[in-house]
Amino acid sequence: MSAQRFHIAPGGCLTGRVSVPGDKSMSHRAIMFGALAEGTTTIDGFLESGDCLATLRAFEAMGVAHRLEGRTRVITGAGLRGLGAPTGPLDLGNSGTAMRLLSGVMTGQAFDSVLTGDGSLSRRPMNRVIEPLTRMGAAIAGDAGGRAPLRIAGNQALHAIEYASPVASAQIKSCVLLAGLYAQGTTCVTEPGISRDHTERMLAGFGVAVERAGRRVSLVGGQTLRAAHVTVPADLSSAAFFLVGAAIAPGSDLTLPGVGINPTRRGVIDALIAMGADITLLDERESAGEPVADIRVRGSQLHGIAIDGDLVELAIDECPALFIAAACAKGTTEISGAAELRVKECDRIAVMARGLEALGVDCEETADGLIIRGREDAEAFGAATIASHEDHRIAMAFAMAGLRARGPIVIDDCDYVATSFPGFTALAAEAGLRIQSRELSS
Ligand code: S3P
Numbered sequence: 001m002s003a004q005r006f007h008i009a010p011g012g013c014l015t016g017r018v019s020v021p022g023d024k025s026m027s028h029r030a031i032m033f034g035a036l037a038e039g040t041t042t043i044d045g046f047l048e049s050g051d052c053l054a055t056l057r058a059f060e061a062m063g064v065a066h067r068l069e070g071r072t073r074v075i076t077g078a079g080l081r082g083l084g085a086p087t088g089p090l091d092l093g094n095s096g097t098a099m100r101l102l103s104g105v106m107t108g109q110a111f112d113s114v115l116t117g118d119g120s121l122s123r124r125p126m127n128r129v130i131e132p133l134t135r136m137g138a139a140i141a142g143d144a145g146g147r148a149p150l151r152i153a154g155n156q157a158l159h160a161i162e163y164a165s166p167v168a169s170a171q172i173k174s175c176v177l178l179a180g181l182y183a184q185g186t187t188c189v190t191e192p193g194i195s196r197d198h199t200e201r202m203l204a205g206f207g208v209a210v211e212r213a214g215r216r217v218s219l220v221g222g223q224t225l226r227a228a229h230v231t232v233p234a235d236l237s238s239a240a241f242f243l244v245g246a247a248i249a250p251g252s253d254l255t256l257p258g259v260g261i262n263p264t265r266r267g268v269i270d271a272l273i274a275m276g277a278d279i280t281l282l283d284e285r286e287s288a289g290e291p292v293a294d295i296r297v298r299g300s301q302l303h304g305i306a307i308d309g310d311l312v313e314l315a316i317d318e319c320p321a322l323f324i325a326a327a328c329a330k331g332t333t334e335i336s337g338a339a340e341l342r343v344k345e346c347d348r349i350a351v352m353a354r355g356l357e358a359l360g361v362d363c364e365e366t367a368d369g370l371i372i373r374g375r376e377d378a379e380a381f382g383a384a385t386i387a388s389h390e391d392h393r394i395a396m397a398f399a400m401a402g403l404r405a406r407g408p409i410v411i412d413d414c415d416y417v418a419t420s421f422p423g424f425t426a427l428a429a430e431a432g433l434r435i436q437s438r439e440l441s442s
Contacts, residue, residue, distance in 0.1 A: 006395060006411040006425070008402030009434035010379070013251040013299060018431045020239045022047040022232035023260050024420050025170070025198050026290070028055045028097050030230040031066075032105065032178075033206045034075035035059040035083070039227030043073040046232055050419040051095035058102060061086040077227050080181060085111035089149065092117045094345065094392075094419045096124055097171055101199075103129050103150055104175035107138035108182025111154040120345050120390060122148045129175045132163045136179055136187075160185030160221060167340065168193030168313055170264075173217065177203070177210075180219055188218035194313045196264045201289045205230070233260035233292045237393075238421045240268045240318040243297050245400035245433060247277040248328040248380075252299035254431060255282075261291050267314025269295070271322055275302040275329055304331035304374055312337045312369075317344075320397035323352050327361045327381065328404050329374035339368040345416070346389040355398055358384040359409070383407025392416045396424060399435055 027047040032055065034041030046052065056066060056073075063084035065076040078084075090106075092098040092115060099115050103126070106113045116122075127146030134140060139153035160183045165172050168191045177199060180187025193215075200210045200217055207226035211218045239259045246252035261269065261281065273279050278300040281293040302325055307315070312335065315322060319341055326333035341348040353365040360382035362373040374380065381401045388395035390413045402409045414437060417424050425437040 003440045004414040004437050005440055006399050006414045007436045007438055008399055008405070008409045010402055010405040010407055012403055012432045012434050013249040014242060014246040014254045014403070014431040014433065015252060016431055017255045017257060018242065018427050019257055020234045020242065020259070020427065021049070021421060021423065023235040024049065024051060024237065025097060025196060026202065026230070026232045026260070027052040028101065029198055029202045030232060031055045031059060031075060032101060033202055033225055034227065035064040035078055036080050036105070037077035037206055037225035037227045038079050039077050041075045041077060041227040042229045043075065044071070044231045046073040047235065049422050050093055051098060054091065054093040054095050055098045055102070058090040058092060058098065061090060077225070080225065083109055086113060089114040089116045092121065094118050094120055094416060096121060099126070099148060099150070100129050100171035100175045101178060103133060103140065103152065104178035106152045107133050107136070107140060107156065107179050108158060109154045113152045113154070115148060115150040115152070117148050125343055126150060128167065128169065128172050132161065132172070132176050133179055135161050135163070136183055138179065158183035160187040162188045164190045166192065168195045170195040170197070170199065174199040177217065177219055180221055181223060183221040186218050186220050188216060190216045194264055194310055196262065198262070202230070205289050231288045233287055233290055234258045236260050236265055236268065237317045239295065240321045241396045241400055242431065243268060243272060243279065243295065244321040244325045245403055246297040246299060247272055247302060248299070248325055248400070249403035250299040252297065255294055255296045257294045258292055259295050261293050263291070265314065267311050268318035268322060271305065271307055271311055271315055272325060274305050275325060276300055277302060301376065302329035304329045304333040307333065307335045308337045316340055317393065320348055320352055320393045321400065323356065323370060323372060324397050324401050326372040327356060327374050327401070330376045331374060333372045333374065335369040336366065337368055345391040346394065348391065348394065351387070351389045351391065351394055352397070355386040355394065358386060359401060359405070379404060379406040381405040381409070383409060385410040385412065388413045388416070390416045392420050396421065399428065399433065402434060
């Protein structure tokens with residue numbers, strides 16, 4: 001069990017202007033593509049979190065030089081074929097993105113590698129990348145059931161494939177495309193639904209020709225990545241906790257500047273607006289090939305909706321936060337088609353259901369979602385201690401429930417919040433959440 005616990009006193013609202021840190025998905029990719037590029041890449045707004053630093057350290061272990069100039073991360077690219085053999089396993093901590101994308105990169109190397117992770121990452125399914133990479137000619141093996149550690153043999157001749165992915169997943173798509181950079185021919189991925197397109201956008205920014213047609217994306221192997229300057233926007237997935245907190249707490253009026261609103265990611269905004277949230281997008285603009293806006297949100301009475309189909313895919317990481325909003329909404333919110341939530345950092349359907357129940361919320365777990373019967377009264381949640389199961393997003397979602405609780409909420413295992421959102425407690429407190437982070441012993 002980790003040592004940090006959140007203690008949230010009930011009530012309050014969120015006001016002012018708070019800047020959430022950089023986008024996690026883009027930060028991983030900026031390091032990876034910068035490392036594989038020719039030349040020097042500069043990254044502003046890099047997310048200095050546990051997950052992204054695990055990616056940075058993995059490339060450092062393969063001889064990639066980097067430095068911090070002020071707040072700019074500077075990466076000296078090694079080129080597609082310039083990585084060196086690491087002296088030991090590459091430890092990717094808690095990060096599914098790092099492990100799945102890197103597995104694609106490592107299959108193209110001239111040396112063997114082993115990818116490891118923490119307990120949570122070692123329970124997550126890796127056959128979803130082992131299978132297509134094996135079809136490309138990679139020699140990659142996981143432990144029983146296709147779990148990490150992943151052992152990857154170098155010096156394999158990769159060939160392009162046409163891959164029809166059984167799941168809409170940016171991690172699978174990106175893994176196959178990255179391996180495709182090392183393969184002979186044109187690698188193509190087709191998906192059954194929408195997944196985030198940061199890889200396609202950012203690879204283009206690094207000078208790689210990526211063809212896109214609907215849910216099909218392809219690239220020709222052997223292309224050179226050219227160093228780029230990347231400005232990483234604020235992470236909508238981190239902003240989501242504040243959007244929900246401000247939406248459910250009467251009297252809130254909060255502005256979150258410079259947040260990425262990529263259309264393949266913006267489901268949380270659309271779901272909250274459909275629930276009656278008072279959200280305005282201000283100064284919409286483009287940054288590093290990605291749409292960005294300042295988001296203003298004010299407290300209002302929400303109502304239940306169905307969250308299914310494309311909307312679930314567009315808001316998959318924000319579902320824990322949306323469940324908190326649903327518990328404060330008039331009527332029923334039914335989330336379906338969200339089975340992927342069961343294979344995230346924890347089983348987010350089961351863990352959210354247990355936590356909501358502990359707070360007195362009427363909810364019902366289904367195979368692929370949750371039915372939540374919301375409460376309109378000011379105190380939609382009771383007081384309880386919640387197990388976050390070492391999942392950053394579970395901890396931050398339940399923290400926001402404090403704004404509408406009858407009594408204190410305590411959340412266990414909060415060290416993992418730093419995997420995606422270092423400084424969460426201070427920022428949330430600055431906005432008005434009555435939160436303290438304490439060591440377990442105190
Ligand atoms: C991510 C893709 C998504 C998302 C994860 C980050 C990425 O996972 O849930 O937090 O950066 O590519 P899947 O690809 O498994 O859907």
